[in-house]
Amino acid sequence: MLHEEVVGRIRAILLDGEIPPGARIPERELCERLEISRTPLREALKVLAAEGLVQLLPHRGSRAAKLTDKDMRDLFEVCQGLEALAGELACERITDAEIDAIATAHAAMVQHYRDGDLIQYYRGNRAIHEAIVTAAGNPVLAGLYTSVTARIRRARYVTPMTPQRWAFAVKEHEAILNALQRRDGVGLAHILRAHLRHKREEVLQAGFAETEGGDLTLRIA
Amino acid sequence: MLHEEVVGRIRAILLDGEIPPGARIPERELCERLEISRTPLREALKVLAAEGLVQLLPHRGSRAAKLTDKDMRDLFEVCQGLEALAGELACERITDAEIDAIATAHAAMVQHYRDGDLIQYYRGNRAIHEAIVTAAGNPVLAGLYTSVTARIRRARYVTPMTPQRWAFAVKEHEAILNALQRRDGVGLAHILRAHLRHKREEVLQAGFAETEGGDLTLRIA
DNA sequence: TTTTGCATTTTTGAATGCAAAATTTGGAAT
DNA sequence: ATTCCAAATTTTGCATTCAAAAATGCAAAA
Numbered sequence: 001m002l003h004e005e006v007v008g009r010i011r012a013i014l015l016d017g018e019i020p021p022g023a024r025i026p027e028r029e030l031c032e033r034l035e036i037s038r039t040p041l042r043e044a045l046k047v048l049a050a051e052g053l054v055q056l057l058p059h060r061g062s063r064a065a066k067l068t069d070k071d072m073r074d075l076f077e078v079c080q081g082l083e084a085l086a087g088e089l090a091c092e093r094i095t096d097a098e099i100d101a102i103a104t105a106h107a108a109m110v111q112h113y114r115d116g117d118l119i120q121y122y123r124g125n126r127a128i129h130e131a132i133v134t135a136a137g138n139p140v141l142a143g144l145y146t147s148v149t150a151r152i153r154r155a156r157y158v159t160p161m162t163p164q165r166w167a168f169a170v171k172e173h174e175a176i177l178n179a180l181q182r183r184d185g186v187g188l189a190h191i192l193r194a195h196l197r198h199k200r201e202e203v204l205q206a207g208f209a210e211t212e213g214g215d216l217t218l219r220i221a
Numbered sequence: 222m223l224h225e226e227v228v229g230r231i232r233a234i235l236l237d238g239e240i241p242p243g244a245r246i247p248e249r250e251l252c253e254r255l256e257i258s259r260t261p262l263r264e265a266l267k268v269l270a271a272e273g274l275v276q277l278l279p280h281r282g283s284r285a286a287k288l289t290d291k292d293m294r295d296l297f298e299v300c301q302g303l304e305a306l307a308g309e310l311a312c313e314r315i316t317d318a319e320i321d322a323i324a325t326a327h328a329a330m331v332q333h334y335r336d337g338d339l340i341q342y343y344r345g346n347r348a349i350h351e352a353i354v355t356a357a358g359n360p361v362l363a364g365l366y367t368s369v370t371a372r373i374r375r376a377r378y379v380t381p382m383t384p385q386r387w388a389f390a391v392k393e394h395e396a397i398l399n400a401l402q403r404r405d406g407v408g409l410a411h412i413l414r415a416h417l418r419h420k421r422e423e424v425l426q427a428g429f430a431e432t433e434g435g436d437l438t439l440r441i442a
Numbered sequence: 443t444t445t446t447g448c449a450t451t452t453t454t455g456a457a458t459g460c461a462a463a464a465t466t467t468g469g470a471a472t
Numbered sequence: 473a474t475t476c477c478a479a480a481t482t483t484t485g486c487a488t489t490c491a492a493a494a495a496t497g498c499a500a501a502a
Contacts, residue, residue: 002279003267003277003279003485027453027454028453036486036487037486037487037488038454038455038486038487038488039260039485039486039487039488040485040486040487042264042454042455043263043264043267044267046224046264046265046267046268047267047268047270047271049268050268050271050272051271052361056224058223058224058454058455059453059454059455059492059493059494060453060454060493060494060495061453061454061494071361074359074360074361074362075361077306077310077359077361077362078303078306078359078361078362078365080306081302081303081305081306081362082302084302085298085299085301085302089298138295138298138299139295140273140292140295140296140298140299140369141295141298141299141302144299144365148361224455248483248484249483257456257457258456258457258458259456259457259458259484259485260455260456260457260458261455261456261457263484263485279484279485280462280463280464280483280484280485281463281464281465281483281484282464282483282484
């Protein structure tokens with residue numbers, strides 16, 4: 001198994017919440033499970049620590065990183081900046097085909113909204129944001145975005161989605177698609193920022209309780 | 222020696238250009254020099270690879286990362302976004318004392334400009350930008366900024382600084398300080414973006430020739 | 443019953459050793 | 473002289489091993 005693959009698999013374990021935030025990472029167990037020895041495992045853990053997903057305590061092992069409210073706020077702030085930048089760049093560089101693909105994804109997402117399928121809605125939502133970042137054509141930006149969103153998602157916050165908020169989010173997405181189609185970079189940046197600011201407010205207001213055995217289910221309040 | 226220290230020392234070696242971009246990283250030599258064995262060294266190299274300073278080639282060792290023009294462009298673009306964000310946040314959060322400190326640093330930098338001391342000027346310049354990022358009060362942002370600027374600086378580009386360009390850069394810095402003092406976040410963001418865009422154009426135009434034994438001296442054309 | 447000090451066990455962090463892969467070297471054939 | 477191929481050497485990647493640090497458990501004392 002290649003180094004990058006080891007990193008990827010542990011990252012997945014963390015993102016899936018299989019090892020909850022704050023929990024110790026059992027080296028021996030992971031070694032057995034991944035069928036590797038401690039050396040490559042530890043190399044991977046150090047990389048993930050640099051990414052912010054793992055916390056290394058000298059001589060006291062590693063833990064799955066636990067985010068504070070402040071961390072969460074900071075991450076959202078950066079994410080806003082990255083998405084706004086991506087939106088501006090995307091408007092300069094996106095192809096018609098890419099716009100069409102996003103429009104299709106948008107329509108599918110709206111259908112999930114109408115169906116009341118929150119999980120599929122979130123999935124589609126994410127795909128759209130990622131498509132915009134990809135369309136920006138900047139791998140450095142894409143890398144940072146992936147890393148930051150992973151850390152946010154890692155904090156398995158569960159905001160109770162209200163019908164009003166949901167409806168509003170969909171409206172915002174209409175505006176996002178519209179700005180993209182008009183290739184209005186500045187406008188898109190503004191909308192994306194506002195969109196994320198709202199999301200952040202919801203999340204922080206809900207307290208995104210990062211508890212050990214926290215439940216993962218998406219709720220509709 | 223602690224893990225973080227090993228990473229730091231190797232990073233310094235790379236940033237100093239002691240191992241030039243594209244050159245192989247001699248594991249054995251570095252081990253002897255840092256007086257550590259290969260295990261911790263390799264852990265550090267993997268972390269630096271995740272940061273983008275080192276390139277790992279499976280079964281073929283590691284090299285100091287070499288940036289293409291595209292990489293450089295991407296890094297500058299992201300840097301612009303990060304600084305703009307930092308500027309906006311800084312205007313919301315900066316204290317009077319911090320503004321005073323930056324004003325002092327600015328004055329010192331202008332004096333270096335008048336003295337024609339390019340090295341000191343660059344040093345002061347960097348300090349100001351870093352102070353703005355710090356004033357944003359967002360460690361996540363600060364971390365990304367550090368990492369991105371390190372990679373840019375790593376590409377020891379040497380733009381021949383012309384008197385006109387230098388004078389213009391100083392003018393821009395006056396505007397930066399002014400916007401900060403007025404706490405005009407949007408304005409500051411714009412200025413910072415333009416400032417970096419100009420810098421990028423200079424660098425890319427100069428070709429930032431990333432040659433093995435490239436000279437490190439700062440020039441005034 | 444709770445707390446403190448010490449011995450034991452476990453776990454971490456690093457060095458060494460070994461097998462596999464790649465590079466280099468040397469020689470032969472064209 | 474050049475090119476191609478095979479052997480030798482070097483280097484990589486990982487498993488194992490070893491020393492040190494921290495956690496645990498237990499007994500004795502308050």
